[in-house]
Amino acid sequence: MAITACFSFKKGFRQVPIGKTKEVREAIMTALDIRGRMTWYNRLNGEIEPRVSEAQKIEEIFNRYNITDVWGA
Numbered sequence: 001m002a003i004t005a006c007f008s009f010k011k012g013f014r015q016v017p018i019g020k021t022k023e024v025r026e027a028i029m030t031a032l033d034i035r036g037r038m039t040w041y042n043r044l045n046g047e048i049e050p051r052v053s054e055a056q057k058i059e060e061i062f063n064r065y066n067i068t069d070v071w072g073a
Contacts, residue, residue, distance in 0.1 A: 005073040008046030012062045012070030024061060031057040046073070 016024045025040065032054055034040050042048050050058065062070045 005046060006071065007049050008044065008073045009058055009062075009070050010044055010046075011072040012058075012067050013044060015067045015069070016062075016065060020065060024065065027061045028058060031061060 013021070013024065028034070028043075029040060032043065032050075034043060039048075043050070059070055062068070
């Protein structure tokens with residue numbers, strides 16, 4: 001498995017219901033203080049390693065939607 005796949009949360013994002021994707025994306029962007037589209041995609045694809053606190057925030061957001069298997073490509 002590539003190193004970026006370890007930090008990617010694409011697996012979790014693919015499980016979000018279609019009507020909720022914008023809501024989840026905005027929640028993660030706010031929680032991580034992401035302001036640009038490119039930074040969002042870099043985070044989503046695992047190109048930026050999240051800090052422990054950031055990973056916890058991401059997991060908390062997905063848990064609101066009953067998604068527990070978050071990490072991976």
